[in-house]
Amino acid sequence: MKEKLVHFFIETFSFLPDEWVVIVISAMPILELRGGLPVAYGIYDFTFWKSYWLSVFGNVLPIIPLLLLFRPISNWFMRFNWYERMYTWLYERTMKKSGNVEKFGALGLILFTAVPLPTTGAYSACLAAAFFAIRFGYAFLSIVAGVLIAGIVMGILSFSIL
Incomplete structure (x- = not known):
């Protein structure tokens, strides 16, 4: 695909x-x-x-908009059933893959982003940061570090x- x-x-x-x-x-x-x-x-x-x-x-490029806009846009869209179902699916899927993020916070985001496997890149890390309420500065630096490592x-x- x-x-x-x-x-x-x-x-x-x-x-x-x-x-x-x-x-x-x-x-x-x-x-x-x-x-x-x-x-x-x-x-x-x-x-x-x-x-x-x-x-x-x-x-x-998409990291800053995702970190800043995902939560407010999601909160607004939660009034729609189709979005609530999609959000729940996305939340559960991200949580399954983000054990290190939950355990180590911002450092876990580096590991989560750095592993070059499907569904563990910057987009998923931004969602995990939003779900775990990791502050913007920590999340941004951690995800960029993970992208740099994944690139190598x-x-x-x-x-x-x-």
């Missing part, structure tokens, strides 16, 4: 410079830098550091495989 999404975005945003395609892919939920970094290296043949920084930049791990994996 990820592969189809990546190719869809490459084709859809073909009018953009290659660097911006990587940034857009890296900013997308589900794909994040785990999708952007291999595209940067494997398709566009960027260097390690160029691939890394473009992907990290794209993955960091994914970069090494991408460059050794491709």
Whole structure:
């Protein structure tokens, strides 16, 4: 599925410079830098550091809006049954995967974000930070640190495989 999404975005945003395609892919939920970094290296043949920084930049872009807006927007949308059901599903799913966040707080967010597995990226970490009421400054720095670490791990994996 990820592969189809990546190719869809490459084709859809073909009018953009290659660097911006990587940034857009890296900013997308589900794909994040785990999708952007291999595209940067494997398709566009960027260097390690160029691939890394473009992907990290794209993955960091949505963090501030998510941390600042998720709770107020969710509170407003809770009046709708469909959103309450989706929120409950998202909450339970995030809580299942965020044991370290609950145990270690902001440090747990670093670990949660840094592990390059599906559903453990910056988007999920922002939701976990909101669910556990971790203060903005701690959450932002922790998630960015996790993205930086995940970028190194994914970069090494991408460059050794491709």
